[in-house]
Amino acid sequence: MKELILGGARSGKSLLAEQRAAASGRRVIYLATAEARDGEMARRIAHHRARRPADWGCAEEALHLAAKLRELAAPDTCLLVDCLTLWLSNLLLAGRAASQAEAGEAIDCPLFTQQTGELIALLPQLPGHIILVSNEVGWGIVPMHPVSRLFADEQGRLNQHVAAVCDQVTLVAAGLPLTLKAPGLC
Numbered sequence: 001m002k003e004l005i006l007g008g009a010r011s012g013k014s015l016l017a018e019q020r021a022a023a024s025g026r027r028v029i030y031l032a033t034a035e036a037r038d039g040e041m042a043r044r045i046a047h048h049r050a051r052r053p054a055d056w057g058c059a060e061e062a063l064h065l066a067a068k069l070r071e072l073a074a075p076d077t078c079l080l081v082d083c084l085t086l087w088l089s090n091l092l093l094a095g096r097a098a099s100q101a102e103a104g105e106a107i108d109c110p111l112f113t114q115q116t117g118e119l120i121a122l123l124p125q126l127p128g129h130i131i132l133v134s135n136e137v138g139w140g141i142v143p144m145h146p147v148s149r150l151f152a153d154e155q156g157r158l159n160q161h162v163a164a165v166c167d168q169v170t171l172v173a174a175g176l177p178l179t180l181k182a183p184g185l186c
Helices: 013-023 039-051 065-072 084-094 097-102 110-125 146-165
Strands: 002-007 027-032 057-060 077-082 129-135 168-173 176-181
Touching: 002 013, 002 146, 013 027, 013 039, 013 077, 013 129, 013 168, 027 065, 065 077, 065 110, 084 097, 084 110, 084 129, 084 146, 097 146, 110 146, 129 146
Parallel strands: 002 129, 002 168, 027 057, 027 077, 077 129
Antiparallel strands: 168 176
């Protein structure tokens, strides 16, 4: 089962993903994409850690998500990836796409293209239960800043591609899940 859980900031998407991972009946590995680059992010990471059961495994990967998923996926395992949004930010910053957008240049970011392509191609092949968490950022106004526009555009495209290869897609708003795609759902 491949599952995508989308929502806005503080919508309850991570909590729902954790509940579904716990209910999967499988060994759970939390795959974190965040890096504690400042105090605020360190506090957010600590909050997520404190909420998780002690018997869950934890792995971290900021850039090469597909390779880490390939390494960890197994039939008896539920991998919870939290989150694609931070992973996308990491890729755009590491691969110079953000600085290219800032300068008004055409975006040429092989790291971003390669990594997102690998993830989309790999997801349907992975064994076990994979739960991916991602932010839905496209419901506000079009951002004025070129880097923000690039991010919103690429986040929307990434979410569409991941949703297309997932078996189930759930949108969370105000802590309430809305099933968008599920096996057997028209």
